[in-house]
Amino acid sequence: MKTTYSEHHLDLTKQDEQVYSTLNLGPTHPATHGIFQNILMMNGETIVDAEQTIGYIHRAFEKIAERRPYYQITTLTDRLNYCSSPINNIGWHLAVEKLLGVEPGKRVDYMRIIVMELARIADHLVCNSVIGVDSGALTGFVYLFEEREAIYEIYEELCGARLTTNLGRVGGFDRDFSPLAIQKIKALMKRIPKVLHEFENLLMRNRIFMDRTVSVGGLSAERALNYGFSGPNLRATGIDYDVRVMEPYCSYNDFEFIVPVGQSGDVYDRFCVRQTEMWESIKLINNALDNLPEGKFNTEVPAFFLPPKEDVYSKMEPLIAHFKMIMGEIDVPEKEIYKAVEAANGELGFYLVADGGRSPYRLHFRRPGFIYYQAFPEIIKGSSLSDAILTMSSMNVIAGELDA
């Protein structure tokens, strides 16, 4: 069985090259949601080989992070997987908290769970509706994006921004959930089950959709594990690796939720796994909201929370503290840590090497999209072009996460 890249690439003779045709898919192509290029070698309608080029949106995040103070890096993490920015923000804050050795309280944890699960629903809404669009079903897209608008309104209430949220602070949030925010979340949780049911009625047992997606783009569990898959793509092959269960963070172990797994890792399984994860997220949000404990919405991390303005203007120590924080004179231990969270696409990891200064010495993002997109040539080998398009959109490759 072909396992490595070199065995992938065929030894083509001159004669073979005249039989096969080369097709350039991308970098700008309606089906590649994001810019990355695939040069396909085709034998008629069947794909024989593929060569990928990425880096068309390389913005050098890791180099920028070496120059920014810790709280300014949150805006960089927004733009990794920009369909679900809060998960990236909160993951980064969790990483800094691990570095500093800070444990936030229960209320902060539950608030974070609500926000992260909302972001997970938002990301899966995009991915599933786009699988529909790529197979020709545009209605689901229009219906589900209305729910995304509702989620945007909730984000606006919490932090002011719709998409690139820069949400929260190290240690918690900058403000508590306002009553309007809680009302909006409850209203959304009441409305979204009906919309999801409607969407499922459109696609999930639809003969055309199933014909196009069952047994298409599948990958075995061993190969997926070897390729470093994580998240819904791995769970669709049958392995139930979820960072929320393996290494619980943020009080996820207070809640009961199912980790859905598929069987064959094909497009239909990925679609169903994401759909079920949305239902589980709805349950989690409802649970967390009903049991939201009393307490503070932030933690005593003096180096990251600015003192109240009245004190800054009248007393000496808060003034000095404020100045030091803004200038980035924060005491950070000299350690290296690795923190992983379950982002919508898989295990999003932050490898942070701190040297005591205001910016990290080295920050590396373990981006799930970058790692599982490598498997694409192996998956589509032997399938037709239309199957390859569906496979690509079902893997949910976000260009910002690919290139960082």
Added chain:
Amino acid sequence: MSIMSKDKNYTVVEAPEGVAGHGFFATTLDKAVGLARKNSLWPLPFATSCCGIEFMATMGAHYDLGRFGAERLSFSPRQADLLMVMGTIAKKMAPVVQQIYEQMAEPRWVIAVGACASSGGVFDTYSVLQGIDKVVPVDVYVPGCPPRPEQIIDGFMKIQELVGNEPLRRRYSPEYKELLESYGIKIDK
């Protein structure tokens, strides 16, 4: 004067200046063609990153760019009028933007949506192009990171203003040719 619907009291579209009479309306050709063009622009959504997701929200049912006539998105540059560059353009991508622009037929307009497309945005790094106006001539810049759908629609309406008021001979003028030459863009004869 506005073109009123017969039974209801609302304006469908603002008419350009002209002479109206019983059963006819006379105006300059520029204005008539501009009116037709601006209400049926076919955009090419060149969505690279986060601004692209805000564009998807703009095309959705809530903000609906389709009511301005831009319902038919064209992913082929040969059939598009308006190149909407949304998101960061890296130096690796810059030749691709220029290639897409060259393939578009006249008249063509460019709107740079977002801070990254206008000027490089937050990313002042070695790999990011600091604004797409280094490779293509831009008509409208929409700032924001990402801009709200209302802002994108505002930018689109400014493009409509430009389209409606453009003289028909502008694309053949020497100033325009000089502009394209300064970018190194080949002009099809």
Added chain:
Amino acid sequence: MEKIELLQELKSKFDRNIIAVDENADIYTLTISSVSVKPILSFLKEEKDYQFLTDLCGIHYPGREKELGVIYHLHNLVENKRLRIKTFVTKANPKVESVSQVFSAANWMERETFDFYGVDFVGHPNQKRILNVEYMDYFPMRKEYPLEDATRTDKDDKFFGR
């Protein structure tokens, strides 16, 4: 403890290739020699169930004798244990054997480390730049290179305060 058993087993098999151990880090960290990367990682994958390569990245410590480092994070999903393996090479001879035959996930991650730091992965099937432009002739993440584009001519230092 299992960690000590693992260390003893590795030491008995690979002897002086295990250079250092850090038990106080958040993840058990081993520093190994650059020539023993592939054997040790294969041993860990086949015998010890560390079959998931979580991460592979590079790092640059200017001032040390062995400046460039490659850092591997492994995960044993069966027993839920993580392991961090570091190896360092000099700038003059930055060769590390590629583990892309062992873990297919390492393919692009090694290309990224090559692109950013210039670490040469011997035996990599396709060692080309992956994220930066192909004609770039330096390795940008090394500490001596600046973040901004040095060829920009349109920045007014009066406004940017430099």
